[in-house]
Amino acid sequence: MTTQACDACHRAGVGWTPVTAYTHRTAFYKAHRASVLCSSCHTNNNEVIAWKYAGYKPDCAGCHAGDFKQGPHKKVDSPVIYYSVLELKDCSGSCHQYTNSTLTTISKNRSGQHRPTGSF
Numbered sequence: 001m002t003t004q005a006c007d008a009c010h011r012a013g014v015g016w017t018p019v020t021a022y023t024h025r026t027a028f029y030k031a032h033r034a035s036v037l038c039s040s041c042h043t044n045n046n047e048v049i050a051w052k053y054a055g056y057k058p059d060c061a062g063c064h065a066g067d068f069k070q071g072p073h074k075k076v077d078s079p080v081i082y083y084s085v086l087e088l089k090d091c092s093g094s095c096h097q098y099t100n101s102t103l104t105t106i107s108k109n110r111s112g113q114h115r116p117t118g119s120f
């Protein structure tokens, strides 16, 4: 439900669907590709989201924790140490690999992965 004016979301001349006009005010919204429908996040027909993994709100993991696969998220290659979803809850910034378990020297940086306007 919303109390906003029709033209916050709909534009004359465009038709009722698809909804292209809406600009979020909340900082919790992260721009996604247009193919991700309003109803993919607003599953409860409400302005407030039903955060699937509420403990991680407002980070990416608040919605995507279930997409996390440990396998590719290694801290150290050998002997292997993995990242947890908590450490990578914003899906960016901290995902690099170290040379060994002292976690002092980075051997591999990863950037440009998992942009919400791209793909996983």
Ligand code: HEC
Binding pocket: 002, 003, 004, 005, 006, 007, 008, 009, 010, 016, 017, 018, 019, 022, 038
């Ligand atoms: C916060 C955004 C928002 C506001 C404000 C809003 N709508 Fe919508 N409206 C939507 C969305 C999302 C859909 C579904 C679009 C789709 O299915 O692609 C929709 C769909 C519709 C449809 C098409 C229904 C169908 O089944 O084809 C109509 C008609 C409509 N709205 C009328 C209104 C009117 C009239 C108002 C003002 C009283 C209004 N809307 C306000 C977001 C909004």
Ligand code: HEC
Binding pocket: 002, 004, 009, 019, 020, 022, 023, 024, 025, 026, 028, 029, 030, 032, 036, 037, 038, 039, 040, 041, 042, 047, 048, 049, 050
């Ligand atoms: C990727 C997820 C996502 C998508 C897609 C999405 N929203 Fe939202 N939206 C959010 C989040 C997160 C909030 C903040 C809710 C909360 O605090 O729980 C929000 C809040 C809102 C609000 C409250 C006012 C505001 O702007 O903060 C409205 C209205 C809204 N969304 C409409 C829409 C419409 C219309 C669409 C489709 C055109 C849409 N949303 C698509 C995540 C999404």
Ligand code: HEC
Binding pocket: 028, 030, 032, 033, 035, 036, 040, 041, 049, 058, 059, 060, 061, 062, 063, 064, 090, 091, 114, 115, 116, 117, 118, 119, 120
């Ligand atoms: C409020 C919930 C929510 C938040 C927060 C959120 N997403 Fe999403 N995201 C979705 C939904 C829903 C989809 C569409 C269904 C799916 O692929 O799971 C999606 C899809 C995606 C996709 C696939 C896009 C495509 O078109 O295939 C990527 C990549 C993505 N999100 C990355 C992110 C990243 C990175 C963040 C944090 C910056 C983030 N998301 C935050 C709800 C969210």
